[in-house]
Amino acid sequence: MAGDPGTQTSARRGAARQERTRSAILEATETVLATSSIDAVSMAEIARRAGVSRASVFGHFGTKDELVAAAVERIAGYAIEGMQQAYEADGSAFDRVMASGSAYLEILVEHPAMLRYLVARTLRTSTSPIDQRVEDLIEALRAEFEVQIQSAVDAGEMRRLDSRLLSYFLFGAWPGAVALALGPPESRLSVDEVRTAIATALEVFERGLRP
Secondary structure, eight states: OTTOHHHHHHHHHHHHHHHHHHHHHHHHHHHHHTTSOTTTOOHHHHHHHHTSOHHHHHHHHSSHHHHHHHHHHHHHHHHHHHHHHHHTSSSOHHHHHHHHHHHHHHHHHHOHHHHHHHHHHHHOSSOOHHHHHHHHHHHHHHHHHHHHHHHHHHTTSSOSOOHHHHHHHHHHHHHHHHGGGSSOTTTOOOHHHHHHHHHHHHHHHHHHHOO
């Protein structure tokens, strides 16, 4: 019976189990993407890391492209949440710009899978549905960042400049800065060194943007 408490409890447990499995698969996918290209991603390896069968991976996501898209979209969702919190925080418009930029940078540092995807995407000449889905999310982040920059300019807290071009520049420059942690061993920086370099750059950036 549809209203039977036992049936409802069983359905809830089943849904929770499905969600745990899905989350484990996405976590495993991000781990693999942090050190591998999309082409090198193996569904068997992801299943092994997640502790599930290959059939379960395919059952949840259908194809490798859909799985990768879901993993990268989830990370982009973290960036959206972090930047949104910065936009809603107390302080001046300029403070919110700096805080949101820091939030986005931290996402790139904490989630190398996202960074590797963005860097690899700039080298590809063709696009796919997975690229478009992720790029739509990144563009939404950039567009909102542009709005915040313009608010700071209008409030007289930043020099008069082209908020659109600055937002594009920063969204292009940030992945390159964080990618210093992913370079060849002889030129690679540690994550702590990258954070220090970014903090220094943000300090210089802040001074240069003040009226």
